[in-house]
Amino acid sequence: MLLRALSRLWTEHRLPASPGLRWAAAGLRLLSSGAKGLCEQTLVAVKPDGVQRRLVGEIIQRFERRGFQLVGLKLVQAPQDILSAHYHDLAEKPFYPALIEYMSSGPIVAMVWEGHDVVKVSRTMVGATSPGEALPGTIRGDLCVHISRNAVHASDSVEVAKKEIGLWFRHSELVQWECCAAGSTYNI
Numbered sequence: 001m002l003l004r005a006l007s008r009l010w011t012e013h014r015l016p017a018s019p020g021l022r023w024a025a026a027g028l029r030l031l032s033s034g035a036k037g038l039c040e041q042t043l044v045a046v047k048p049d050g051v052q053r054r055l056v057g058e059i060i061q062r063f064e065r066r067g068f069q070l071v072g073l074k075l076v077q078a079p080q081d082i083l084s085a086h087y088h089d090l091a092e093k094p095f096y097p098a099l100i101e102y103m104s105s106g107p108i109v110a111m112v113w114e115g116h117d118v119v120k121v122s123r124t125m126v127g128a129t130s131p132g133e134a135l136p137g138t139i140r141g142d143l144c145v146h147i148s149r150n151a152v153h154a155s156d157s158v159e160v161a162k163k164e165i166g167l168w169f170r171h172s173e174l175v176q177w178e179c180c181a182a183g184s185t186y187n188i
């Protein structure tokens with residue numbers, strides 16, 4: 001509570017924004033939110049088919065409206081080394097070459113979302129890997145029809161999320177910011 005109040009004071013009164021002070025403010029925020037488990041992060045990506053089909057806004061909106069906080073966002077043509085590290089556990093699957101080709105076929109929107117239980121909730125929001133099994137109301141259940149073009153990625157565990165965020169984002173690309181709706185999203 002005290003840490004969050006100090007952090008908010010810092011933000012609202014726009015205290016001098018030297019790099020050291022910014023890190024201190026981010027640290028205060030992380031300490032206060034971390035104590036409540038609110039700063040869990042996950043990697044979500046709109047895959048090339050989702051970008052081509054102009055689903056980026058719809059997918060971002062679902063995470064925003066759910067109450068999660070965007071802390072990283074970029075449009076990238078995925079480099080081969082990142083894709084092979086990202087999908088290393090699928091390297092022996094027969095569909096792996098087609099998967100890498102698909103993921104290289106155009107830009108991807110990579111994002112980091114933050115909030116309570118964000119890893120588990122994101123997977124629920126995204127739905128089953130095969131859109132035919134994804135429930136209506138999920139992203140894949142509403143917007144996709146085939147497993148080879150399932151529009152979106154979300155990390156499947158907290159540990160994997162940490163690895164995937166480190167793979168796709170440099171630390172300096174993540175932005176720690178105070179969301180003015182935090183008090184309406186959580187009991188903090």
Ligand code: IDP
Nearest residue numbers: 090095099128129147148149150152153154156
């Ligand atoms: P996930 O994306 O739901 O976590 P994973 O099993 O990790 O599913 O597979 C990663 C991605 O590989 C899937 O999202 C999908 O794009 C692709 N994929 C998985 N299984 C198949 C398949 O049987 N055929 C074609 N592509 C597949």
Ligand code: MG
Nearest residue numbers: 153154155156
């Ligand atoms: Mg997976």
